[in-house]
Amino acid sequence: MIMTTIAAQLQHTQQRLQQASHAVGRPEGSVRLLAVSKTFGPDAVAEAVQAGQRAFGENYVQEGVDKIVALRQQLPGVVLEWHCIGPLQTNKTRPVAEHFDWVQSVDRLKVAQRLSDQRPAHLPPLQVCIQVNVDGGPTKSGVAPAELPELARAVAALPRLKLRGLMCIPEPAPSFEAACAVFKSAVGLLEALNAEGLALDTLSMGMSDDLEAAVASGSTLVRVGRAIFGGRPPKG
Numbered sequence: 001m002i003m004t005t006i007a008a009q010l011q012h013t014q015q016r017l018q019q020a021s022h023a024v025g026r027p028e029g030s031v032r033l034l035a036v037s038k039t040f041g042p043d044a045v046a047e048a049v050q051a052g053q054r055a056f057g058e059n060y061v062q063e064g065v066d067k068i069v070a071l072r073q074q075l076p077g078v079v080l081e082w083h084c085i086g087p088l089q090t091n092k093t094r095p096v097a098e099h100f101d102w103v104q105s106v107d108r109l110k111v112a113q114r115l116s117d118q119r120p121a122h123l124p125p126l127q128v129c130i131q132v133n134v135d136g137g138p139t140k141s142g143v144a145p146a147e148l149p150e151l152a153r154a155v156a157a158l159p160r161l162k163l164r165g166l167m168c169i170p171e172p173a174p175s176f177e178a179a180c181a182v183f184k185s186a187v188g189l190l191e192a193l194n195a196e197g198l199a200l201d202t203l204s205m206g207m208s209d210d211l212e213a214a215v216a217s218g219s220t221l222v223r224v225g226r227a228i229f230g231g232r233p234p235k236g
């Protein structure tokens with residue numbers, strides 16, 4: 001069988017994940033791979049699906065919804081898992097609640113309330129992560145760590161959401177050790193919430209350039225775009 005570029009890059013990414021897990025004694029399969037398909041068309045997603053990938057991340061609501069619908073037609077009967085990972089405005093929550101399986105970028109209660117209200121009754125609860133601004137980075141959205149416990153308690157109480165954990169996008173770090181220190185602060189935040197009585201199992205952290213540090217630090221879900229699909233054109 002001839003392997004496509006996407007299939008080969010997917011396999012290479014899986015190998016990186018395995019090696020990174022092995023290096024710190026984490027069991028195989030303890031880190032899931034989310035393929036971030038933003039800016040790539042349905043055909044690229046279909047190629048990754050043929051190579052065995054099932055979970056995909058999208059940043060832009062309309063682009064994501066169009067792709068979800070296209071893939072359902074293109075690959076009937078194949079169940080995919082779609083994660084919204086981009087900043088979410090309150091006026092864009094409805095299509096997200098109606099089409100996605102996960103939202104990782106919840107950073108305020110208003111958005112969470114709308115997602116819960118708008119989640120259709122025939123679908124399972126929307127799985128959510130709260131995005132935390134772990135390193136105080138200026139350009140990234142996310143709740144400040146000090147405000148996290150209150151938001152987490154409120155989100156966990158919403159009926160049509162299932163709070164699963166935290167997501168973070170730290171600024172690029174100057175070294176492996178520095179990256180690990182930031183990722184480990186996210187682990188600490190998750191552990192503190194669980195000590196308070198929540199039962200969170202997901203830490204979404206690590207991308208194409210820093211997945212090794214994220215896995216070494218305790219990530220359970222890495223979000224990888226460029227290493228699988230190739231470079232994206234600069235955002236216009």
Ligand SMILES: *Cc1c(COP(=O)(O)O)cnc(C)c1O
Pocket residue numbers: 036038059085086169207208209223224225226227
């Ligand atoms: C684009 C994006 C990714 C993937 O980044 P790569 O560097 O392409 O791996 C992961 N998470 C979020 C939130 C993104 O916006």
